[in-house]
Amino acid sequence: DAGVIQSPRHEVTEMGQEVTLRCKPISGHDYLFWYRQTMMRGLELLIYFNNNVPIDDSGMPEDRFSAKMPNASFSTLKIQPSEPRDSAVYFCASSLSSAFEAFFGQGTRLTVV
Amino acid sequence: QQQVKQSPQSLIVQKGGIPIINCAYENTAFDYFPWYQQFPGKGPALLIAIRPDVSEKKEGRFTISFNKSAKQFSLHIMDSQPGDSATYFCAGNVGGSNYKLTFGKGTLLTVNP
Numbered sequence: 001d002a003g004v005i006q007s008p009r010h011e012v013t014e015m016g017q018e019v020t021l022r023c024k025p026i027s028g029h030d031y032l033f034w035y036r037q038t039m040m041r042g043l044e045l046l047i048y049f050n051n052n053v054p055i056d057d058s059g060m061p062e063d064r065f066s067a068k069m070p071n072a073s074f075s076t077l078k079i080q081p082s083e084p085r086d087s088a089v090y091f092c093a094s095s096l097s098s099a100f101e102a103f104f105g106q107g108t109r110l111t112v113v
Numbered sequence: 114q115q116q117v118k119q120s121p122q123s124l125i126v127q128k129g130g131i132p133i134i135n136c137a138y139e140n141t142a143f144d145y146f147p148w149y150q151q152f153p154g155k156g157p158a159l160l161i162a163i164r165p166d167v168s169e170k171k172e173g174r175f176t177i178s179f180n181k182s183a184k185q186f187s188l189h190i191m192d193s194q195p196g197d198s199a200t201y202f203c204a205g206n207v208g209g210s211n212y213k214l215t216f217g218k219g220t221l222l223t224v225n226p
């Protein structure tokens with residue numbers, strides 16, 4: 001398996017634009033996690049899914065953020081409208097069971113100017 | 114609100130040295146404490162983990178020491194190598210959950226040849 005695949009690797013967008021980040025989890029993994037990493041706040045859990053169903057989205061910062069998992073092999077994190085403070089590295093991770101042993105993707109570095 | 118406090122922020126050692134990274138937590142509901150290693154441009158990867166019913170755990174050159182009464186735990190890297198240069202994160206599981214982690218801010222370790 002190629003691991004967790006995220007796209008794009010880098011995204012630069014203008015404030016106010018819609019941004020969609022994509023994730024393909026490892027086949028067979030039932031759990032999918034979206035994290036955000038910044039220098040100020042470190043690594044934060046945004047939302048996680050189990051069997052394509054969102055279980056806990058309490059980490060999603062605002063209504064501008066939304067995440068979906070239409071099937072077991074694809075998830076998206078959307079920001080609309082984007083703001084400069086959304087600039088961060090966004091990681092997707094997947095796991096067979098717990099969050100502890102999740103495999104992370106390489107991340108998407110988002111820059112909002 | 115940071116629930117796991119990590120220090121130091123950065124650390125430089127010579128090859129063969131024993132870097133020590135410390136973490137402290139306040140939430141007594143934590144019952145699993147993983148450490149992650151992150152190389153530049155990559156996502157974090159689970160390195161080693163401990164539960165509070167043991168005081169020490171070793172895996173190869175990596176050792177976690179745990180002090181439950183002080184609510185502190187630390188990572189020691191024996192015989193450190195330049196390839197160990199990375200950012201290290203400690204974490205705790207929120208509310209004893211298997212799915213939600215809160216992370217320390219990270220320690221950038223540099224091992225000089």
